[in-house]
Amino acid sequence: MSSTEGKIVSIKYPIFGIDWKRDAQGQPFIAVAGGGGAVKSGIKNCVTLARASPPTAAGGHEPPSLDPFLVIDTKDALVSGVAIGSKGGLLAVTIGNKTAIYRATSGDSPTSSFVVEFQTDFAEKDSYQNVVKFSPDGEALITGGEDGIIRLWILTIPPSKSEVDIDDKYRDAFQVSEPILLEGHNGCINDLSWHPSSAKVVSCAKDGQCLVWASINGTWKKAASMPLAGELNVQKPDKAKNRGKFVYRGCQFVPLPSSSAGKKNSDEKDVIVTVQTPARGSSYLSKWTCVLDNRGRCTVDEIYSIPVKDTIVCSLAVSAMHVASGSSDGQVVVHSIDSLSHVSTTAAHFLPSTGIAFFPFDTDEAPGPLDFTNALTLVSASADYSVYLISGIKPSPYYWFFLLALVACYLVVFFGFDS
Template identity: 45%
Template sequence: KSVYITEFETDFAPDDSHQSVVKFSPNGLYLATGGQDGKVRIWQIVVPDESTEDSFKKAFKVNEVATLDGHTGCISGISWHSSNTKLLSCAKDGTCFLWSLDKKGKKTQWKKCGKLGLAGELSIQTQQKQSNRGKFIYRACHFHELSSDHFELLTLQTPARGSSYLTKWQYSSDTKSITELTSLVIKDTILCSMATNLRYIACGSSDGQLFLYSYRELLAIKTIAAHYLPSTGIAFLPRSQSSNNVEDNDKDGEYHDELTILSGSADYSIYLISGISPSKTETCAFSESRIYPGHGTRLIRKDGTTHILLNSKCKSLFLQRKKPAKIVWTLGWRRMNKKLRVEEVTRRRARKTTKIQRAIVGVSVDELKKKRNQKPAVRAAARDAALKEAKDRSKAKKHDKTPVNKAIKNAPKGNLKKGGNRGAI
């Protein structure tokens, strides 16, 4: 097939007009653009099937469906919802808006249905004002869909110098409000780009490194040195669709995992990173905190036992034989004082019991089965008959005993000596 290139203007800023974000809708029918003028525009593109370049340019059509006006700075991020009826946008003026497509009869109109907090006004950011310099801006924003009706929002905020903040937000359709769930601080690092999928978050920093986090816990998984200059764009490679060609399936097989990342940088380099395995973490023997690769000290005793400690403070307290349950900042103290939610899962071994019926001396197995299967009424009648028979037998024994002569029994005993009359003639 022939490839034809055409162009059309999407940003109308009077000074330094440029386009910064371009995103196609999931159904491929619409294109959302954002640039220097601070407006998000939604376009409907008609791509013709023409054989020549001139006929292609004549048949190519672009219609501006909507203009979303609300930002005053350059647009830095756009994200589509899978339903094609919601859009999330953020800008360098510190604002982030949620837009929704309202349908009233035959008319459709895009409206603002939610607003996130201004960049730099998070509770954790106010506590770290001294370590951050410059104005906070939104770098990127993404939808994270948990189900068809429920979704979360993920944003990236950075100052001019200092730390970066990954924040998860929850949207309530009833109250149409957006609340902060949790935030992760990446200390002394400026992140420039962000991508997400169902399980992971990938970020590119100003020094060219790539950071990988788990979405659920916001825990660091891997740090990769990739570029020499800031990372300008990053994306997870989608799972490739299987084709009929066996050779193509073999080539695409190594990119079927969820940790294949495509990263671009200002140094004109593009890297495809695959085969990432999450780093193994250790647990501190004193504080029970998580120890990531490259951190902690390993203590080996004379008997060969190994203990991994987080830092010199934990090592000193461990060698002093201090009890972690008496130190406030350890997990042992928190667990003892019920400050930590502990979920214990106990598995019971299922044992299969097989019953074997054995014969008793004098009673066969068949007779035991008959007695076991007897009805309660029959069993009660048999029991009463057996009791009656036992009572009759005891009465007969009493009558069969020989009578005792009462005269002999009651006769007085004489005063006879045991030895008799010794020496009698």
């Protein structure tokens, strides 16, 4: 199976957000967000939409690259996050304490149009939106920021007669509801993740909490609280080395098999992956199960927890098979979902990883020319202006040592018997 790995430096601005989804035609594309801010630095603030080509079956030794097909210029407004929706060609971008929604089309003549902008964080000091995520069904947004309140926004997306049909009538018909408030945190929201059914959310914040929320008969409420950050047994041996308060830095629902992804009440246990970090020291990955009962309460159990030694994780992404975490020193560390066993470590950037996105596999369709085939395929972004692509696993030095040892043993045995 062909593999490829390498740094892509064609983006000409610091990158603060990245996502990898499919367009209306089912073609995968990457959204890269960032810029130089309001200062007249000459560095553009924008979102770049691009394709990434998989390695060829013949070898795959060419360095990876991005093929941009559309750039959304946000002028003086720095874009610090981006999310791709599954309906209507929508993109949600973080601009200060607001979400701005754009509609993008691909095809022969790609276009983008501004749809709406609205404030999502209302902290009295340093108001800022830190996370924005579309629901898997594409019909809602969830946001979180400095004021610690999670806001869930229901979207009314009007039908469009053509891909390029966006005008004032479309904007007038596009509706964003008053937010549903999910209140339970007392600090800036660090991460949010939707359940594949769009009926549950997991959140974590700087207050050391990780909470599960569920929609029960149309009403959203808190369903579970995980143990406070810093209370894992696996952290006790490192107590003398770790410095500062522990927080949940990231939290993600593990994607369900495609056959049950859209079911609101699946018999399968939900699986959540979290990462906890102190100010200095080691990070800790944990795998949890979460079972929702008929009363809307979740029972959460810790399955595995492992240390990521001497590493501060600052970005997290989860696929059905792997967990990828980006560190403050630019490494991308990959573990398996099953047992959290180590898979690979890659020195991807010279500044912290600001976001990771896995390839959006679609098991219902035959692979197309832009589809990667390796189960481990991801991109990591950084403020060092780079995107790093990993597809497949390179053999480790131990593999080559083992192979040479086998060859040596074969030669000794062969020539020994021959003499």
